[in-house]
Amino acid sequence: MKHGDRLSQDSALTALNAAIFWADPPVLGISVAAFIDNNAIDDSALVNYLAARERDKARLITDSVEKRHFILRRCFQRIFVKTMLNWQHELSELSIEHQLDTQPRCLDAPDLRLSFSSSGFTAVACASSQFTVGVDIEKQRTIVNLAALTERFFSLFEAQSIAALPVCDQNVAFLKHWTAKEAGLKAIGKGIVSGLNSFVLKSQNNIYNIDFVNEFKNSTTWRVNYLNFVPDHIVAVVHNLEK
Numbered sequence: 001m002k003h004g005d006r007l008s009q010d011s012a013l014t015a016l017n018a019a020i021f022w023a024d025p026p027v028l029g030i031s032v033a034a035f036i037d038n039n040a041i042d043d044s045a046l047v048n049y050l051a052a053r054e055r056d057k058a059r060l061i062t063d064s065v066e067k068r069h070f071i072l073r074r075c076f077q078r079i080f081v082k083t084m085l086n087w088q089h090e091l092s093e094l095s096i097e098h099q100l101d102t103q104p105r106c107l108d109a110p111d112l113r114l115s116f117s118s119s120g121f122t123a124v125a126c127a128s129s130q131f132t133v134g135v136d137i138e139k140q141r142t143i144v145n146l147a148a149l150t151e152r153f154f155s156l157f158e159a160q161s162i163a164a165l166p167v168c169d170q171n172v173a174f175l176k177h178w179t180a181k182e183a184g185l186k187a188i189g190k191g192i193v194s195g196l197n198s199f200v201l202k203s204q205n206n207i208y209n210i211d212f213v214n215e216f217k218n219s220t221t222w223r224v225n226y227l228n229f230v231p232d233h234i235v236a237v238v239h240n241l242e243k
Contacts, residue, residue: 012045016075026225026237029130031084034137034230035076037121043071049091050074073123077116080125081106102189103134115186124235131239134187136179140232143174150174153181155200172234177201179236180224184210187222187238210238 019041023032047055054074061067078091085108087094095107096114104114115126115135126135143149150159154177162173180201200211201224208224220240227235 008042008045009048012042013049013075015041016046016072017079020076020079021229023227023229023235026227027131027223027239030126030128030133030237030239032124032126032135032227032229032235032237033080033083034122034124034235035072036230037068037072041072043068046071046075049078051092051094051096069118069121073116073118076123077104077125080127081109081112081114084112084127085109103186115183117182117186119233122230122233124230126237128239132187134183134185134238135235136182136186137230137233137235138175138179140172140175140234143171146170146174150177153178157200175234176226176236179226179234180208180210180238183224183236183238184222187240 016035019038020033020035023034025031047058050058050071058067058071061070075091077096078094081087081094081096082091085106087108096104097107098104104116106112106114109129111129113128113131113133115133117124117136119137119139122137122139124135124137126133147159147163150162154162158177162170162177165173202209202211208226210222210224222238223241225237225239227237229235
């Protein structure tokens with residue numbers, strides 16, 4: 001590798017690290033970090049930090065914005081896992097597997113539970129060796145056809161709870177339910193195709209739990225934590241209470 005290329009890669013990696021910030025742990029034993037793309041990072045200089053299969057996938061992406069998102073998110077995930085493991089080798093040597101509708105996993109640390117999510121130019125990562133975790137992030141925005149969406153994707157109890165709120169609070173409530181549901185499905189290793197109505201979000205004294213129903217019902221208690229460390233975004237972390 002040419003000296004100039006190495007400097008360019010190191011500079012891009014430094015810029016990426018500077019765009020990563022860590023949340024206060026929702027509970028002891030769970031780590032959460034986020035990355036916001038500030039358009040100051042040369043994504044093309046980061047490709048060599050990816051694994052070979054990721055580099056191959058990046059080459060096949062023709063849309064420049066989509067390619068940039070892919071490269072930056074995967075590099076962010078690698079930096080996150082490297083930090084969790086105190087990894088002393090090259091970033092590209094980390095063995096992180098991504099499979100459809102299952103949680104990602106690091107073959108170098110089988111006991112480390114991982115969850116990733118993204119929304120536009122922002123991404124979030126969550127990990128724990130003690131709990132099963134799931135994370136989701138959504139940008140705060142006005143939800144078009146909110147009532148119809150709640151009736152379609154949420155339980156009757158949830159839809160009625162949201163409808164009973166003042167109109168100005170319904171968007172945030174909808175997104176809190178949505179992120180909790182996506183994070184919950186990730187925690188149990190299922191994708192969104194399993195249905196957002198496969199469990200119900202309940203709250204009491206600002207403590208949020210989710211109760212799975214039908215074939216997903218079990219005796220595990222699942223807690224939802226909302227983190228406010230990403231500006232203009234809602235981040236939900238779901239974890240089991242039993243270690």
